[in-house]
């Protein structure tokens with residue numbers, strides 16, 4: 001086993017209980033219509049080295065840009081190169097694992113399609129223009145792949161203006177299985193939403209409930225991994241089609257992260273399939289309703305306040321935030337976060353509180369967050 005492979009496995013292990021992903025092909029496009037015109041490149045073909053040709057994003061007026069990359073079913077890929085207009089290389093290779101640890105701009109592996117929201121910071125200024133290349137990854141091992149010139153990739157992008165004095169609003173849809181204590185309990189659902197808003201207030205983000213859907217026939221257990229999301233997709237598929245620019249929050253049964261390289265499966269407090277949600281399979285946030293270790297499938301019994309904090313943390317992943325400090329000590333790339341932050345890998349712990357200004361900026365850059373005037 002190579003050292004990079006070993007580290008990839010460590011990264012995977014460290015990501016237990018945190019990650020996030022996305023799934024409806026139309027929603028991101030619709031959400032992006034609010035701002036500037038949608039610009040398109042491609043489709044381009046992954047070459048024999050597994051890389052696309054360079055794709056240039058010209059200078060734009062704004063602070064951040066959302067890249068919507070669409071490949072084909074069964075194709076995994078990652079950002080392989082990111083070079084700014086001054087020639088500085090922020091990403092220069094595909095790194096094994098669910099996201100790039102050594103990159104100057106951190107992004108996650110994509111499966112079939114994904115949103116990459118580049119909000120700048122740390123010296124990277126996307127509005128000055130940049131060039132990207134994407135590269136194939138093996139979905140089974142999360143390692144770079146060069147499968148030849150078959151699959152294609154299409155890229156769309158939309159710039160977004162800076163809005164430092166604005167607040168953000170995010171729409172949620174609850175998908176509630178009978179395994180959750182929220183099932184047919186509108187009062188509890190409202191209470192969770194209120195406490196969730198309390199948790200998110202410091203980040204300048206409010207959430208509203210667009211709809212609540214019952215999933216009475218949902219399976220009592222779902223097993224999943226970074227690129228093995230079929231059981232989670234099956235839960236979402238029990239609901240009516242996704243709403244535009246609305247995050248589905250699935251209150252499921254027992255949730256087990258089942259790493260094929262490290263056993264045994266472990267239960268999670270919450271799960272978001274890809275950091276940076278909004279496109280790709282199982283694009284939603286998942287919360288457990290049953291303990292995996294209980295006799296006769298006991299319900300989870302976390303206090304409402306703890307559930308709200310874990311859900312806020314998962315929404316942080318969906319909107320592009322990594323753990324402030326991973327369990328192996330790896331910090332995020334933001335200069336104003338630390339262990340005492342809600343993006344701590346253990347959000348239910350008492351010290352895991354609060355958001356930083358950089359986290360706020362990142363979250364409000366996500367194209368699904370609509371902006372409202374700050375009452376202050």
Ligand SMILES: [Zn+2]
Pocket residue numbers: 017018019313317323344345
């Ligand atoms: Zn997490």
